[in-house]
Amino acid sequence: MGSVVSELEGTLLKDPHPFSYFMLVAFEASGLIRFALLLIFWPVIRLLEMLGMDDAGLKLMVFVATAGLRVSEIESVSRAVLPKFYMDDIDMKAWKVFSSYDKRVVVTKTPRIMVERFVKEHLRADKVIGSELVENRFGFATGFLTSDIASISHRVAKLFIDEHPTLGLGRATSSFQFFSLCKKQMLSPFITSQNLHDQQLLRPLPVIFHDGRLVKRPTPSSALLILLWMPLGVLLATIRIVVGQMLPMRAIPYMSRLFGGKIIVKGKPPPPVSSGSSGVLFVCTHRTLMDPVVLSTVLKRKTPAVTYSISRLSEILSPIPTVRLTRIREVDADKIKRELAKGDLVVCPEGTTCREPFLLRFSALFAELTNRIVPVAMNYRVGFFHATTARGWKALDPIFFFMNPRPVYEVTFLNQLPAEATCSSGKSPHDVANYVQRILAATLGFECTNFTRKDKYRVLAGNDGTVSRTSFVEQVKKVVSTFKPFFQ
Numbered sequence: 001m002g003s004v005v006s007e008l009e010g011t012l013l014k015d016p017h018p019f020s021y022f023m024l025v026a027f028e029a030s031g032l033i034r035f036a037l038l039l040i041f042w043p044v045i046r047l048l049e050m051l052g053m054d055d056a057g058l059k060l061m062v063f064v065a066t067a068g069l070r071v072s073e074i075e076s077v078s079r080a081v082l083p084k085f086y087m088d089d090i091d092m093k094a095w096k097v098f099s100s101y102d103k104r105v106v107v108t109k110t111p112r113i114m115v116e117r118f119v120k121e122h123l124r125a126d127k128v129i130g131s132e133l134v135e136n137r138f139g140f141a142t143g144f145l146t147s148d149i150a151s152i153s154h155r156v157a158k159l160f161i162d163e164h165p166t167l168g169l170g171r172a173t174s175s176f177q178f179f180s181l182c183k184k185q186m187l188s189p190f191i192t193s194q195n196l197h198d199q200q201l202l203r204p205l206p207v208i209f210h211d212g213r214l215v216k217r218p219t220p221s222s223a224l225l226i227l228l229w230m231p232l233g234v235l236l237a238t239i240r241i242v243v244g245q246m247l248p249m250r251a252i253p254y255m256s257r258l259f260g261g262k263i264i265v266k267g268k269p270p271p272p273v274s275s276g277s278s279g280v281l282f283v284c285t286h287r288t289l290m291d292p293v294v295l296s297t298v299l300k301r302k303t304p305a306v307t308y309s310i311s312r313l314s315e316i317l318s319p320i321p322t323v324r325l326t327r328i329r330e331v332d333a334d335k336i337k338r339e340l341a342k343g344d345l346v347v348c349p350e351g352t353t354c355r356e357p358f359l360l361r362f363s364a365l366f367a368e369l370t371n372r373i374v375p376v377a378m379n380y381r382v383g384f385f386h387a388t389t390a391r392g393w394k395a396l397d398p399i400f401f402f403m404n405p406r407p408v409y410e411v412t413f414l415n416q417l418p419a420e421a422t423c424s425s426g427k428s429p430h431d432v433a434n435y436v437q438r439i440l441a442a443t444l445g446f447e448c449t450n451f452t453r454k455d456k457y458r459v460l461a462g463n464d465g466t467v468s469r470t471s472f473v474e475q476v477k478k479v480v481s482t483f484k485p486f487f488q
Contacts, residue, residue, distance in 0.1 A: 002166030003103035005156060005178055008115060010171040011188055012098060012123065013089045018058075018110045019045065021082060022065040023218040025114065028081050028391075029066075029073045032230070038064045039223050054175060055149045058109055062133070066111075067143025071135045074113055080391055080460040081212035083118040084356075088217070090204060093190040094169060095123070101166065105129065107156060107176060109149050122205045129155050153177035208358050208451060211390045211460045213400055215382055226384060233384070233403035236260075240402040244319055250300040260406045265298050267413030270374060272301060272344070279344040280416070281336075283366055284376045285359060285440050286348035288387040289314060289397045291378045294409045295346055296320045304339055305346040306332075308453070313395035329365065336369050349433060352453040353388040357446045359437055360453070367432035371422040375436050377412040377443040390460035412443055 010016030019042065027035040041064055048057035066074060098104060105127045106119045112130035119125045132146040156178040168182030169190070179185050216222050240259050247255055253263055273279050282303070284291050292305030296319075304321040315322050323339055325332040339345045349362040366373070380387075387401030401407060419425055423432055434448075441448045457463050 001101050003105065003160070003163075004098055004101035004167045004169060005105045005107060005160075005165045005182060006094070006098050006169035007171060007174055007176060008106050008108035008110070008119070010174070011169050012091060012094050012106065013086065014091045015089055016171060016173075019061060020217045020219050020223075021085065021110070021114065022061045023223055024081055024085065024212065024214065025069075025074060025077050026065045027214060027218065028077045028212050029069050032227070034065070035218075035223070036227055039220065039227070042220050055109075058131075058149065059145065062111060062131075062145060063143035066133060066141040069141050070139055071113070071133065071141050072139060074133070074141060076391060076462075077212070078114045079117050080210070082114060083122060084207045084210040084212075085217045086115070086118045087122060087204065087207045090123075091188070091190070094188065095204060097167070097186065097190055098169060099124065103165075105156070105159065105165070107152060107178060109152065111145070122207065124205070127159065129159070150177075157181055206356070206358075208354070208356055208449065209390075209456045209459045210355050211392075213385050213389065213392070215384055215386055229384060229405070230403075233405075234399075236405075237399050237402035241317065241398065245317075249297055249302055249319070252297045253300075256297075262406065262408045263294060263298060264408065264410045265413075266411070267415075269299055269413050270416065272299075278370065278372060279340045279342065280372045280374050281340060281366055281370045282344065282346045282374050282376050283362075283436055283440075284346060284348050285378045285444065285446075286350045286353050287355070287378050287380050288353055288401060289394070290380075290387060290401055290409070291348060292322075292346040293318065293320055294378070295376060295411060298411050299344075301344075303344045303346050304342075305348075306336060306339070308351050309394075311393070311395040314398065317398060333365060333369060336366070340370055349436075350453070352456055354456070355386060355388060357444070358449050358451075359441045359444075359446050360456070361450050362433040362437045364429035364433040367423055367429040367436075371417070371419060371424045373417045373422065373432075373436065375414040375417070375440050375443075377410075377414065377440050379410045379412075379444055381408040381410075390457055414439060414443065 006012055009018055023035060023038055026038045041060060045057040045060055048060070104125045106123065106125045108115055108130040110130055111133045112128055113133055115130060116128045119128050129152055131149055131152065134142040134144045134146050136142055153176050160181060165182045166184065168179045168185045170176060170179060170187060172187050218226065236259065243255060244252060256263065270280055282295060284295060289310060296303045302320045304323055306323045306325050308325055308327070323335055325335065336345065347366050349366050350360040351363060352360065354360050382401065382404040383406060384404050385400040387397050389397065421432065421435060423429055437448050
């Protein structure tokens with residue numbers, strides 16, 4: 001159907017100002033100091049924009065957000081963090097027009113490194129034309145751009161030497177000059193034709209894997225709120241963790257309300273097993289590191305949980321017993337059997353957390369080991385900080401969770417699987433695991449996927465997600481490297 005050239009900010013994305021995305025880069029690739037510094041410069045950036053000096057404001061944003069950062073770290077944030085926030089800001093009317101053309105080109109003043117992965121993988125664009133960051137010979141960003149922002153329009157013209165693009169999408173206030181090259185122009189707001197049926201259109205590829213600590217896009221107002229809350233959040237998290245360590249399990253649900261927390265329980269949890277009988281295996285969806293702990297507070301007893309790869313500090317802070325698996329099938333099966341012989345056990349067969357409304361593929365190991373299976377649908381809501389990370393230090397996960405003003409957990413107990421739905425009826429372990437995945441997804445309104453832990457970590461962190469047991473000195477070095485960017 002021809003070709004289309006579209007501006008990104010204010011067209012495919014609703015927000016015409018990229019400031020919040022630079023704030024994300026500053027926070028995730030550097031730390032609080034750079035995050036606060038960029039926020040301090042926000043009035044200056046807005047003043048430059050009001051004076052018609054948009055390019056100068058953009059260059060100031062780029063410099064403050066990226067100067068001195070490793071380009072590889074900026075790429076990592078662009079791959080793991082930004083796509084989720086871009087996706088939440090898509091103008092679907094503009095997308096419907098954009099996706100109806102065969103050749104799709106996106107133009108942006110934002111450094112190409114920040115948007116290219118999202119635009120090509122999720123918006124299915126063929127080409128991204130944007131500004132380019134200057135990288136020194138040591139792999140660090142200088143904070144400057146390789147060429148004048150005005151040259152972007154000239155690069156669009158070179159791309160369409162033989163034939164002009166069919167359609168140009170943009171804003172009435174856009175400073176780009178590529179619209180004159182297009183045979184037709186459309187300006188926002190967009191009105192889609194009625195003959196463009198939804199089922200005939202491409203859909204943006206959903207964001208399944210997402211990293212980063214911030215829950216909301218840091219607009220100037222929300223960024224200021226985050227900075228003001230941070231000291232209070234650290235204090236509140238410390239109090240919550242200390243109180244949780246001191247109190248018995250049955251008292252925690254009542255005390256959590258005093259500190260702003262809330263646990264919503266649906267369904268009926270099974271009673272404790274009688275002595276001499278095998279325990280119940282609670283098969284949970286995995287949203288955060290807190291899933292087994294929250295389940296134990298609901299059950300009002302310390303129920304052990306098997307873990308795949310958590311830090312030593314998380315094991316120390318855990319108020320419930322943890323059983324570390326090796327990912328060696330025979331060894332892990334023997335460990336789980338021994339624990340079930342003692343009593344109840346919690347397992348998260350996804351093997352890693354997933355924030356988005358998707359369930360990763362379930363390992364079938366649990367289905368081979370017992371027929372007493374109780375599926376439990378876990379979900380959570382937080383306001384400021386995510387309690388999971390693939391790129392950062394996992395030991396901070398519970399701290400970030402408790403730093404939220406009002407964390408909410410939902411625990412839904414499903415009925416124990418009937419005998420005909422278990423391996424005792426002749427079903428294969430994979431069939432049982434897939435069945436449990438489907439009923440849990442249906443309970444939460446999620447989608448099932450065949451993605452695994454390795455897929456998640458390859459996308460977000462460039463590794464397979466294995467956490468090795470390191471020495472104390474190496475742990476200290478990891479802590480120092482976590483906080484070192486705060487001073488860049």
